[in-house]
Amino acid sequence: MSLMKTQQRSIFIVVLLLRFIFPPLSGAETRLTVLYINEYHGTALPDEDGRGGLAYQATVINQIRAKEKNVLLLNSGDLLVGTLMSAVFRGVPDVLAMNLMKFDAVTVGNHEFDFGLNAFQNLRDLARFPFLSANLVTDENLIKPWMIREFDGLTVAVIGLTTVETREIIDPTVAKQMTILDPIPVARQIVQSLKDQADLIIALTHQDNADDLALAKAVPEIDVIVGGHTEGFEGLLTVNQPTPVKKLQNPPTLYVKTHRLGKTLGKLDLTVENGKILSAQVENIPIDSRILPPDEEVAHLLKFYSDQLTRKLDTTIGKAQVELNGERHVIRSQESNLGNLIADIIRHDTQTEISFVNAGSIRSSIKEGEITLGDLYRVFPFVGNTVVTFKLDGEAIWEALENSVSQVEKSAGRFLQVSGLTYTYDPKAPLGHRILEVKVNGTPLAPGQIYSVSTTNYLAEGGDGYIVFQQNRKDYMDTKIRLIDLLTDYVQKAKILTPRMEGRIVKK
Structure with a gap:
């Protein structure tokens, strides 16, 4: 036997012994950072006070990604209506910019249908991320109920849920083309089907605070609820913690919601072990275009549409x-x-x-x-x-x-x-x-x-x-x-x- 083969065999035996003596640490802690936007409403550009804007959010997101290995980027819905750009271009520049920013998922809000089902389908086809809602069911299966992402061996499921008020507040001709179910029974059923597939379950919702807290109480298997539809708040909430706090250890279902219109970016830092959240810390990061530099790629895209808009309006x-x-x-x-x-x-x-x-x-x-x-x-x-x-x-x-x-x-x-x-x-x-x-x-x-x-x-x-x-x-x-x-x-x-x-x- 040659010297090289003898060395290779020795190395192989040593590796086997090491794996036997020191098995892989299946319970190793994993850090996950969840970033999220609430009640976006077409705010691709900063407001009159310089707050918000996708190009400036992108800068903060990129800074966080440079520091954190595992980042999940979410939007809790209502991409459309609220700005001139949204009204004229019907969400196209917003979705294209979000593609550049590498969003992972968006929950379907009630305003996603303001320009009709065909316009929504156009946005869905443009998007490189899924639109999620488990309780909105269409004949064409336009909307995915959930998605799964892997982070260093940590499997994360994201379920989309939309307010039942959608039945009354969207265009009735659109409402006739879908079935709108109660989110809680739907969530309970999906969680049961996902519990063997995912280590962590996040509900990305578009409903009122009371409905989100009711969801947390009714389906405790959900680990995190990232809310939307209404004004946000500072800190973390749970069914046992009615006053928001910035940090929690070994919490039950967590509930977070950042402020509206892209003026802040929500940031939730989790430490997870064996599918259990050991610690959670949250902050709402202000997005201020007077201080932050814009992301050049996103800014260039939005300038193209903004220039067209200015000439028109x-x-x-x-x-x-x-x-x-x-x-x-x-x-x-x-x-x-x-x-x-x-x-x-x-x-x-x-x-x-x-x-x-x-x-x-x-x-x-x-x-x-x-x-x-x-x-x-x-x-x-x-x-x-x-x-x-x-x-x-x-x-x-x-x-x-x-x-x-x-x-x-x-x-x-x-x-x-x-x-x-x-x-x-x-x-x-x-x-x-x-x-x-x-x-x-x-x-x-x-x-x-x-x-x-x-x-x-x-x-x-x-x-x-x-x-x-x-x-x-x-x-x-x-x-x-x-x-x-x-x-x-x-x-x-x-x-x-x-x-x-x-x-x-x-x-x-």
């Missing part, structure tokens, strides 16, 4: 002699001069007696002074909504107004701005009994009388809980005129806007 089309108030806390609970203006434009164009606009579709104010096309897109980014007309009896109109104020304490988007009628309501009265008085053109609403109504196709098809429209309307007609086009045409012709408060909505 900087055209002045009119002038506001007063500020037009579309602030969320105002327009979702009381009369607004901007709400009056939009409802009036619809009613006058359609020549109906009454017009309704859901406050949730009005997303911004317009300052006193020149009005650009971009201002209108900021106010009304739901560019696919069309104007419709139908007939409705007084009883159904009263029921619709009860729906309008049924969630006013939550500042829900179903609150109606109106034209052609006035109503008085008591927000403290029991549900279904909050409307106190309704008048149409100064005359009390007659339950049996038929009235002509105009609104958007979104509401007419039952969106925001307005099933009463869908079930009771007569002589329905879709004008096929986009509301954004109607608003633009009106402003260009009127030149000067001076809408007033007129006592249309009175809160007792």
Whole structure:
């Protein structure tokens, strides 16, 4: 036997002995860093104060990846609507930028369907990451329920879950094309199927805090819940820890949610051993474009789209002699001069007696002074909504107004701005009994009388809980005129806007 073969055999024997004496440490600790964005809403660029922006988030993400070996990058949904870029390009630049940033997964939010199912499918096809939701089921299987990633022998499963409110708040024509299930039974079933495949289970959700905490209590096998849909918070929560803290040892199901609109990047550092979280530490990292340098590749991509957007939307089309108030806390609970203006434009164009606009579709104010096309897109980014007309009896109109104020304490988007009628309501009265008085053109609403109504196709098809429209309307007609086009045409012709408060909505 040659010397070389003898040495090779000796080395082989030594290796076997070492593996026998010192077996692999299957219980070795693994560090995992989970990064996450909440309620993104098209904020590809920094806001007016320089906060947020994907190019600056990318810089922070790259810095963390340079330090940490195992990084999971998530987005809890609502990629669309909230900015001009999102309204005009329908999420394409956002998804392309997120591809460059190497996102691992995005949960499907309710706003993913604002431009229809085909537009969502286009984004899904563009994405190099999966859109997840286990409780949204489509005939075409457009949405994956979960995904698995490996990190140094640590198997991590991510399950997507979406709020059941999606049934009421997305375009009803889209809702008809999917089944929306209760997240808790779905999560419980999937966790059972994954427990032998994954060391760590993360639920990436798009629902309210109360629903996430209920999920944590009902399905304790979930290790981490990364939340979305509403404003975030500082620290870690568990079912046993109602006050957020920055660090926990040996925790039960963890719940984290960073702040909205990309202004912070959530960072959760976990130490895991044998599928058990030994320690957890969280922080929300501010994203400030005044301090951070942009990632050049992401910035270059977004500049291309931003330049196109500027050329399109900087055209002045009119002038506001007063500020037009579309602030969320105002327009979702009381009369607004901007709400009056939009409802009036619809009613006058359609020549109906009454017009309704859901406050949730009005997303911004317009300052006193020149009005650009971009201002209108900021106010009304739901560019696919069309104007419709139908007939409705007084009883159904009263029921619709009860729906309008049924969630006013939550500042829900179903609150109606109106034209052609006035109503008085008591927000403290029991549900279904909050409307106190309704008048149409100064005359009390007659339950049996038929009235002509105009609104958007979104509401007419039952969106925001307005099933009463869908079930009771007569002589329905879709004008096929986009509301954004109607608003633009009106402003260009009127030149000067001076809408007033007129006592249309009175809160007792």
